[in-house]
Each structure stands twice: as structure tokens, then as C-alpha cells.
Amino acid sequence: MSQPATDAEIRQGLAEILEEIADVDPANATDDKSFTDDLEVDSLSMVEVVMAAQDRFGVEIPDEDVQQLKTVGDAVSYISKRQK
Amino acid sequence: MNSHHECVVVTGLGATTPLGGDVASTWDGLLAGRCGVRALETQWAQELPVKIAASLAQEPTEKIKPVQARRMDRCTQVAIVAAREAWADAGTPEIDPERLAVAVGSGFAGVLTVLSQEHIRRTDGYKRVSPLSVPMLMPNGPAAMVGLDLGARAGAHTTVSACASGAESLSLGLDIIRAGRADMVLVGGAEACIHPLVLSGFSQMRALSTRNDEPQRASRPFDKARDGFVLAEGAGAIVLERADHAQARGVRIYAALAGAGVTSDAHDVVQPHPQGAGAARAITAALRAAGLDRRDVTHVNAHATSTPAGDAPEAEAIRAAIGDHAVVTAPKGSLGHLLGAAGTVEAIATVLAIYHGVIPPTINLEELDERVRLDIATKPREATIQAAVNDSFGFGGHNVAVAFTAV
Numbered sequence: 001m002s003q004p005a006t007d008a009e010i011r012q013g014l015a016e017i018l019e020e021i022a023d024v025d026p027a028n029a030t031d032d033k034s035f036t037d038d039l040e041v042d043s044l045s046m047v048e049v050v051m052a053a054q055d056r057f058g059v060e061i062p063d064e065d066v067q068q069l070k071t072v073g074d075a076v077s078y079i080s081k082r083q084k
Numbered sequence: 085m086n087s088h089h090e091c092v093v094v095t096g097l098g099a100t101t102p103l104g105g106d107v108a109s110t111w112d113g114l115l116a117g118r119c120g121v122r123a124l125e126t127q128w129a130q131e132l133p134v135k136i137a138a139s140l141a142q143e144p145t146e147k148i149k150p151v152q153a154r155r156m157d158r159c160t161q162v163a164i165v166a167a168r169e170a171w172a173d174a175g176t177p178e179i180d181p182e183r184l185a186v187a188v189g190s191g192f193a194g195v196l197t198v199l200s201q202e203h204i205r206r207t208d209g210y211k212r213v214s215p216l217s218v219p220m221l222m223p224n225g226p227a228a229m230v231g232l233d234l235g236a237r238a239g240a241h242t243t244v245s246a247c248a249s250g251a252e253s254l255s256l257g258l259d260i261i262r263a264g265r266a267d268m269v270l271v272g273g274a275e276a277c278i279h280p281l282v283l284s285g286f287s288q289m290r291a292l293s294t295r296n297d298e299p300q301r302a303s304r305p306f307d308k309a310r311d312g313f314v315l316a317e318g319a320g321a322i323v324l325e326r327a328d329h330a331q332a333r334g335v336r337i338y339a340a341l342a343g344a345g346v347t348s349d350a351h352d353v354v355q356p357h358p359q360g361a362g363a364a365r366a367i368t369a370a371l372r373a374a375g376l377d378r379r380d381v382t383h384v385n386a387h388a389t390s391t392p393a394g395d396a397p398e399a400e401a402i403r404a405a406i407g408d409h410a411v412v413t414a415p416k417g418s419l420g421h422l423l424g425a426a427g428t429v430e431a432i433a434t435v436l437a438i439y440h441g442v443i444p445p446t447i448n449l450e451e452l453d454e455r456v457r458l459d460i461a462t463k464p465r466e467a468t469i470q471a472a473v474n475d476s477f478g479f480g481g482h483n484v485a486v487a488f489t490a491v
Binding site for chain 1: 151212214219
């Protein structure tokens, strides 16, 4: 990726991934939402979301780090940092 | 009435086939003598000796939300489409989930997922393999997902007996209701495996028709010039219900599932017994279970796949177990061979023949094989049918016959 994505672009990209994989309404995919508790993303879907996010933003997200990504906001700031 | 002879009836039908995306269009196609066999346009087919198949008339993804469809193998998708139609046709019953079971069979189930995920693993590495690949490829996948979709909690069973799988689900569903384990069972068969590996395997057995330049004439059950079956994809689903349960709901009853017979040849893994002995025993067992005399049976929906080896022994089995008075039809001329779904889709045709009083034609039958000494319908035949038999056989020597009666 030539230009790192902005936080807004990452947020929108995640919302699109969550809609495709887990039927999450994009309007609901805000920073404060927990993937499991609020958005009901099950564990297999979470693996898929991570795979799709790695592709889309060109970052590696190791399993041990996935545990730390509780909310959409956690994922946005993690991806944002890893890009640089 | 003794619970072992509990009357079990058919209250819902669902299907998606090469003739149409539902039961009505499939039935209309059968009656009209239409054929669902087409030329395969894909590049890989050009390298195979077989370049024809009976692919679905309507893609299952037209009826399943994308977020659900992407979690299902194509075989599970077609099972879900048929099951939802059957359940709606039965009136979307209010039922205690612990009194509802499902039994859905398949010959290959998630083979397309196995092949596509292995391709991904080889090209891109294990990290690209889908975390959903195991639930998508497992043979119980269609039954599990149908059970989940309907909320069935009295068991989700998978019958696997190759091309008799769909028929065996009817036998199992009947047993479950008669054993008192459920009031309703949604039974079915599903198959979606039109892939170069599957076509190559059947082709290497010399089991498939190579009438590539005439796809519409390739599947020709009982015809002297038959040269193999045509691979098809699709699914069927049937709602079985205890008769008093159906009567209490006040719903339409299509027919009764009066009995089933299941036998195994123990003769050869793929060749049928030359006189169809196992097939005849299955038909006789179904009649005995149903309390029917062979003379009561006036219609037979035959398995007849259009292979040189299979059709003649089946005809002898029908003659031996029933006689030559029954009007026989072989829907695979129109449908191709739905493998694990064949038994269910053809049972639906049998039920509708009783219900509507008309037997759909066997197409492409131009010159009858002289070993087939039966009355085969080659045009739609009106008939009042009190009892009909549908038989199905699978590689492995599996024989299943089911007997339906008018209500």
C-alpha cells in the first residue's frame, strides 16, 4: 500500500468487512462497540475478520494480539500503528 | 393403533433442481417432459471426456442472504433452500423444538469446499484456509445447518448411502416418528458436486454418458442406446408428520409414507446384483412394512440412472417384487442423476403423482431395452393411484424402497 490509510478509512474498511462477514449494520460499527458483546461476532467470524483486515490494510495481526482487540476502536488504532 | 404402525403423512415438499428452483417448477418440468441437462461451458470441461451436466435452474444464493450463504458449502445451500420451502409448505408449524428432528443425506456433501480450500492451501499457504472450512466440508453439514435453521432439537441426522442417501432419510424419518422420538421430521437429500474431479472419477468408471453433442438426449433411462448417467445437482426436502398431529393442525396431507425397505447387496461395491436381488428384497420389505399386497401398487418411480449396467437389473427387480401391471416412470431422463438428492426429489414426484393423479413421462425412451419388460410411461399418464413405490440404489450395494399411499 503506497499511502497508509487514515483512521477514518480504517474504520470504514472494518465496517465493510464486518457487514460482509458478520451481518453487522455499518452504522453500528463505532469505536466503542465490542466485537463479541455488542456486535455478536462469533469466534470463527472474528478469525475471518482478522484475515480480511490483514489483506485490506497490508498488516500482520498475530493471534496473541487479536486477544487485545476488544472493540472496533482497539482495532482501528492497532492497524493505524502497525501500518507505519 | 400400535405405535409401530403409527400413520405417518407427508405435509410439506421443497426442492431445487435442474428443472426449477422450487417444487412447482420442477413438477411442471417433469410433466412437460423438459430436460435439465446442459453443455458445460467452463474451460475445464473442454479437457474432460464428459462435457455435460444438469446444473441448477436457479442459484441458491438468490434465496439465501449473502452473510449466511458464505458460511455454507453449495450442498448445504441447496439443502437450506429445499428445507425452507418444505417447511413453509407445511404451514410453518408451531412445534416444540424437542419434538422436531431432521435427517438430510448426501453422497458427497462438502466436497467442493474440500477441493477449493485445498487449492487455497497449496497456492497461498495454510494461513489462507477458511476457519469455516471444517463446518462447511463435514458430511453432516447440510443436516446440521437445516436443523439450526428450523430450530430442531430432537436430533439432526445424516444418512450417507451414495445415491440412496435421500431415500434412506425417508426410512429414518419414518422410524423416528414410529419410535415416538419426534412428531415431525424434515427429511431430505442434497448434492452439489459438479467439479472436474468428481466428473473425472465417474468418467474413469465409465459411468457417465458421453453424448456431449446432444445434452438433452443424453440421459435415457431404459433405452437401448443409453450410455451412462448425467451428473446433476440439487436438493429435495419432505416434511413427515404423525397423522394425528397433522390432522390436529388441519393442514393439507399429500399422501402417507406407509413403509420403507432397506437392504444391502454384499455383492460388489459398485455393480448391482445381475438380477437385482437386493433391490427386489428392498421393494418386498417396503410392501411388507406398509401392509400392502404387490397388486395394490399401480405406480413405480424407478431409480433407472441410464447406465447400461443398472437399468435392466432394476427392471427385473420390479417385475419380481411387484409384477408388470404397475405404470413405471424414470425421472432421471429429465433431471439427470441427483445422487444423494435423487431419492428425495423422486419421492416428491411419486407423492405428487398420487396427489394429482398423473404420472410424469420418461423422456428419451425411443427403443426399449428388451430386458425391460415393464409398462413405462413415455407420455404423462393419468391414473388413480392408491399405492406407489419409489426405489433408490447407491454405490456400496445400498437399496432403499419407500411405499406411499393415497389418503
